[in-house]
Amino acid sequence: MLINDTRYRSYTFQFVALLLLVLAFGYLGSNLLDNLQAAGLNISYQFLGEPAGYDINQKLIPYTSQSSHWQAALVGVLNTLLVAFLGCLMATVIGVVVGVLRLSNNWLVRQLMSVYVEIFRNVPVLIWILIIMAVFIAVLPQPRDFRGDDAEASMVLGAFAFTGRGFYMPAPILGAGAGFVIAVFVASVAGIFAFKNYAKKSLYDRGKLIPTFWPSLAILFVPTILVYFLLGRPITLDYPALQGFNFQGGIFMRNSLISLWFALSIYTAAFIAENVRAGILAVSQGQTEAAASLGLRPRRIMNLVILPQALRVIIPPLISQYLNLTKNSSLAIAVGYMDLTGTLGGITLNQTGRAIEAIFLLMLFYLTISLAISAIMNVYNNSVKLKER
Amino acid sequence: MNRIVILGAMTAAGLSAGVASAATLDDVKARGTLNCGVTTGLVGFAAPNANGEWEGFDVGVCRAVAAAVLGDPTAVEFVPTTGKTRFTALASGEIDLLARNTTWTFSRDVDLGFEFVGINYYDGQGFMIPKELGVSSAKELDGATVCIQTGTTTELNLADYFRKNNISYEPVPIETNAEAQPLYLEGACDVYTTDASGLAATRAAFENPGDHVVLPEIISKEPLGPLVRHGDNEWGDIARWTLNALIAAEELGVTSANIDELASGTNSPEINRLLGTEGTLGEMLGLDADWAVRAIKAGGNYGELFEKNIGENTPIGLARGLNAQWTEGGLLYSPPFR
Known part of the structure; x- marks a missing residue:
């Protein structure tokens, strides 16, 4: 009997399941088209070329209200990527520090870090975004408080203004020769890596330990500063100044970006901290003891023995935390941050009424960006994972 | 790819539920x-x-x-x-x-x-601003931070009006009238704009309605x-x-x-x-x-x-x-x- 043939049976069931799946999607698809037709609507992406008509506050590329909906979507994409990048960076730093400190020998530090992780992990991120924004606006002074002779608030060092609307800070103005200074700086950074490699090589080949911290610092700053003054200070600063309703000039980091960035970071960092802790605990205690018996100091044990092995356990869940953070950034509209969900999925969708088209594009974008993050992190994972030969 | 199809189909199914x-x-x-x-x-x-x-x-x-x-x-x-x-x-x-x-x-x-x-x-779109800022016309709003309900015609009118008068502004998009109130009252935006009737209704809910003025300009037909x-x-x-x-x-x-x-x-x-x-x-x-x-x-x-x-x-x-x-x-x- 064929039914008793395992191979035949499994193929049949899989084929039936596939057929049902295709039929289900076919039905849903035709249902969509039928109902769209019945409602006199169609699927068209022409609206992307029409003028958007609305303004966006934070734009990383040139954009006016006369630009197209497509450009508005691009502005949103860049804003999403910006907050996701900043968020992943900060979440990783906080997460690693907290994760390591949760295993500290100091009872107080250990308990404080547990409290942090439990509080931030167990309250929805939307609430954190709203809380931070509300506190931000309520606690910090508004630009109008900086006005007058006996103003309630004043600028820090005459260069930074911390207001409820965001942070204003000096912006660099690049004069002639500024490119050379930047090139020297980049070269210095490359030099540090070269020096570290040299130090490692010398340690492995000749067993000679060369100090790296102070020389690295010197390589980073000395040439750049030297060139900067030799070229007659080509980079100057544009200070923000109170003018009219707001501060003008300098770099403006909006309260929406800061609170979204901060909320996403500390929320995701709590999860990352747990990943890091799990990764470290996954490295057997014997490794630490063996390293200690070789005479390594605790910091070296962590950096040279524990973390490289723990990374193999940490990286895969870290990827999914990065993906979570990126997707959670779509809560941006809660504080008025104009990410892709705010522009394409919000105002554009609303003004054009092209809901299905806009949602499809949104899904496509988040899918693409998630797969891209996965791909990049997988490359990194392959470089740290245990090599089997 | 599968995920797109599933979600898309669900969107479609949701849309189709009531239309027919x-x-x-x-x-x-x-x-x-x-x-x-x-x-x-x-x-x-x-x-x-x-x-x-x-x-x-x-x-x-x-x-x-x-x-x-x-x-x-x-x-x-x-x-x-x-x-x-x-x-x-x-x-x-x-x-x-x-x-x-x-x-x-x-x-x-x-x-x-x-x-x-x-x-x-x-109705028509208007502007509300705290009295202490001493502004008497919408044309003086150059550089102001404006709170605005997103997804409304006011958003487009605002862009048109400021462009026509060649003055700049900083839009702060918010979702509902209720969210706009604390932002405006705390000073996170200088101006709140919506339909004049909405401004009157919003101002009526303030603790001190007299501290806020609605500017004379009505910039659109609503x-x-x-x-x-x-x-x-x-x-x-x-x-x-x-x-x-x-x-x-x-x-x-x-x-x-x-x-x-x-x-x-x-x-x-x-x-x-x-x-x-x-x-x-x-x-x-x-x-x-x-x-x-x-x-x-x-x-x-x-x-x-x-x-x-x-x-x-x-x-x-x-x-x-x-x-x-x-x-x-x-x-x-x-x-x-x-």
Whole structure:
């Protein structure tokens, strides 16, 4: 009997399941088209070329209200990527520090870090975004408080203004020769890596330990500063100044970006901290003891023995935390941050009424960006994972 | 790839759920309640009172339609919608009628596939600003930070106005009126802009309304009215003529106080036709003869609704202005009941 043939049976069931799946999607698809037709609507992406008509506050590329909906979507994409990048960076730093400190020998530090992780992990991120924004606006002074002779608030060092609307800070103005200074700086950074490699090589080949911290610092700053003054200070600063309703000039980091960035970071960092802790605990205690018996100091044990092995356990869940953070950034509209969900999925969708088209594009974008993050992190994972030969 | 298909199909299935049914009137009657989309809360227009009952000017329209169709002004399921969610809610069939100070525009009427059944408030976009900033004209707003409800026509008008006058501004998009209030009061934005009626309603809810001024410029035309889906003209007619009945009632002097007396027959043929003692207007709509009587009784005629909810004796204190009857220099003009 064929039914008793395992191979035949499994193929049949899989084929039936596939057929049902295709039929289900076919039905849903035709249902969509039928109902769209019945409602006199169609699927068209022409609206992307029409003028958007609305303004966006934070734009990383040139954009006016006369630009197209497509450009508005691009502005949103860049804003999403910006907050996701900043968020992943900060979440990783906080997460690693907290994760390591949760295993500290100091009872107080250990308990404080547990409290942090439990509080931030167990309250929805939307609430954190709203809380931070509300506190931000309520606690910090508004630009109008900086006005007058006996103003309630004043600028820090005459260069930074911390207001409820965001942070204003000096912006660099690049004069002639500024490119050379930047090139020297980049070269210095490359030099540090070269020096570290040299130090490692010398340690492995000749067993000679060369100090790296102070020389690295010197390589980073000395040439750049030297060139900067030799070229007659080509980079100057544009200070923000109170003018009219707001501060003008300098770099403006909006309260929406800061609170979204901060909320996403500390929320995701709590999860990352747990990943890091799990990764470290996954490295057997014997490794630490063996390293200690070789005479390594605790910091070296962590950096040279524990973390490289723990990374193999940490990286895969870290990827999914990065993906979570990126997707959670779509809560941006809660504080008025104009990410892709705010522009394409919000105002554009609303003004054009092209809901299905806009949602499809949104899904496509988040899918693409998630797969891209996965791909990049997988490359990194392959470089740290245990090599089997 | 699979995920896109699944989600897309789910979107499609969700969209298709409500669209197909053409006979909204039958659906409403079978359900026994009218699903009416309103704002998430704008005092005077639509907001729950201390007892949790919705009341306001737009709510009055919902109740009048429910009274005309179902005979019970309380048979309304109020669905709070934001500027962003309102059109999806109507298009998907989640609500039967949207009465949410929505501006009648060409693209909403034609491209989005909705039918505006009339205008219940002639409005225009204005600016509110704290008095202490000493601004007296919108032209002085160069560089200001402006709070604005996203997904509304005001967002586009604002961009146009500032571009036309060649001044810059910093938009702060927010979702609802309630979210805008703390931002504006804490000073996170200098200016709040929305329809002038909305500004008056918002200011009325402030602790010190006198500390804030509404600038004299009205930068746009905002004819606000209830709307229904395209494609069900019978239902559209019911909503349109219920609104017209409220307006005509004021013009003809029919109020909730004297309507019982007038409904037993008068010398005026037009009042008789409106109230169903003469002619078969109700039958033509697919309703009974008393439909307009019930609609007017629900909350009074147009003028009574206005005075009770947003008129000069309420905290909101709006003058009739453009919203007076045509006989008194306003724009309200109901087509004849004939």
